[in-house]
Amino acid sequence: MSQPLRAPAPAADSPTGGSGPAGSAPRRPATAPMRPGFVEFVALIALLMGMTAFSIDNLLPAFGAIRADFALANPNHVQVMVYAYLIGIGAAQFLYGPVSDVLGRRPILFAGLAIYVAGSAIALFAQDFQLLIVARLIQGIGAAAGRVLAIAIVRDRFEGRDMARIMSLSMMVFLTVPIIAPALGSAILFFGSWHLIFVAMLALAVILWVWFGVRMPETLHAEYRIPFSFRSIGKAIGLTLRTRRSMGYAMAIGLMMGSLMTYVGSASQVFQTDVYQLGNLFPVAFAAVAGIMALASFLNASLVHRLGMRRLSHAGILGFIVVGALMVGSSVAFDGKPPLLLFCAMVAAAQFLFALTVPNFNSMAMEPLGAVAGTASSFIGGFTTLMAALLGFMLGNAFDGTVLPLSLGYLVLGSLGLGFVLWAEKGRLFSHAA
Incomplete structure (x- = not known):
């Protein structure tokens, strides 16, 4: 593991700032928390990120039951549970980053988890669909803290290819969540109603609260804290907006995430109910695609040091477009319903390339913004999530009983x-070693 890039002052190692007696290791104050090791650090960051996906994917098998319980006339309306949650995540991210740059990462994460617990409790007892949507919005506002702070904590300690490696490994663990979450949701439905799924979400929040509270010290060093003022926040956002590479890759992230959110929002209707009518086998199809994404993240983590972020991600987005064209062609050729195995193979290929692309895009967007990592992560995360939610809502509501809108x-x-990648790189692909 590489050394942290923002080392604390010498006083963090000994009360006097020295190295202790000759030949002895520096002494750490007894009350100073130890950093988690590499594996535990990756696992904790992945779980922080995974809470976002878990709160979507384990609910997908319950869409039919929720639609029936609330007598929703338009089957597409059940997708609003996904997009309300994403809107909450996107909107709240604009706040969490700047505040964490002032107060530190730990207190803001604990506040976010408390909001998430409140939203989960409201959802658990919701008696109408409108209140359930409000609860999902509140859940998203709370979950945004993990989304922002996971990236900011990684950026506090790493940069460049090391940061990309950590993000890829975290993404690999994070992507195991969609493999198991729908199956877990289906198992919960076997033993009870969809309300129990929100009990599982509450349990996850408690686990995160305890683990992070006990094992993760504050990663924002004192010299990087900024005073809370609209002027300083505005300067940080202005720097982000003026940084061509950051905004170009942020736009590309938002667009590609829009395709992912379209898939997630309509997956239940595509696989479980309307198009392929897999019923209880829906988690199997969903997990297969998610497993391919996890494999791609593992490969990205192992290849990024040798090939560089640009080579991997630029090749990834070009391949993504080719697969998209094949999906459209097969949708037209088979009247909107390609053979199941063919369609699953194409979606899996697209998601494989997505996982080679977006984590590196995120690292390249954040790379020039180390001095304002919290605010930059907040702004880019909020912007791209809201963009993805809007695009997913528009394309998801275009669902017409075929896979053509998704394709x-x-x-x-x-x-x-x-197009935005080309703008960010001034018309050149594969042009840098980073």
Whole structure:
């Protein structure tokens, strides 16, 4: 593991700032928390990120039951549970980053977890669909803390290819969540109603609260704290907006995430109910695609040091567009319903390339912004999540009983993302070693 890039002052190692007696190791105050080791650090960051996906994916098998319980006339309306949650995440991210740059990462994470618990409790007892949507919005506001702070904590300690490696390993663990979450949701439904799924969300929040509280010290060093003022926040956001590479890759992230959110929002209707009618086998199809994404993240983590972020991610988005074109062609050729195995293979290929692309895009967007990592992570995360939620809502509501709208989303959004990458890189691909 590489050394942390923002080392604390010498006083953090000994009360006097010295190295102790000759030949002895520096002494650490007894009350100073130890940093978690590499494996535990990755696992904790991955769980912070995974809470976001867990709160979506384990609910997907319950869409049919929720639609029936609340007598929703339009089957597409049940997708609002996904997009309300994403809107909460996107909107709250604009706040968490700047405040964490002032107060530190730990207190803001604990506040976010408390909000998430409140939203989960409201959802657990919701008696109408509108209140359930409000609860999902509150859940998203709370979950945003983990989304922002996971990236900011990694940026506090690493940069460059080391940061990309940590993010890829975290993403690999994080992507195991969609493999097991729908199956877990289905198992919960076997033993009880969809309300019990929100009990599982509450349990996850408690585990995170305890683990993070006991094992993760504050990672924002004193010299990087900024005074809370609208002027300083505005300067940090202004720096982000003026940084061509950061905004170009942020736009590409938002577009590609839009395709992913379209898939997640409509997956239940595509696989479980309307198109392929897999019923209880839906978690198997969903897990297969998620497993391919996890494999890609593992490969990205192992290859990024040898090949560089640009080579991997630029090749990834070009391949993503090619797969999108194949999806559209097969959708047209088979009247909107390609053979199940063919469609699953194409979606898996697209998600494989997505996982080679977006983590590196995120690292390249954050790379120039180390001095304002919290605010930059907050702004980029909020901007891209809201963008993905809006695109996912629009394309998800275009669902017409076929996979053509989803396929068009992959092709069109991937192509637009490539355009912003070219803008960020001034028309050149594969041009740097980073």
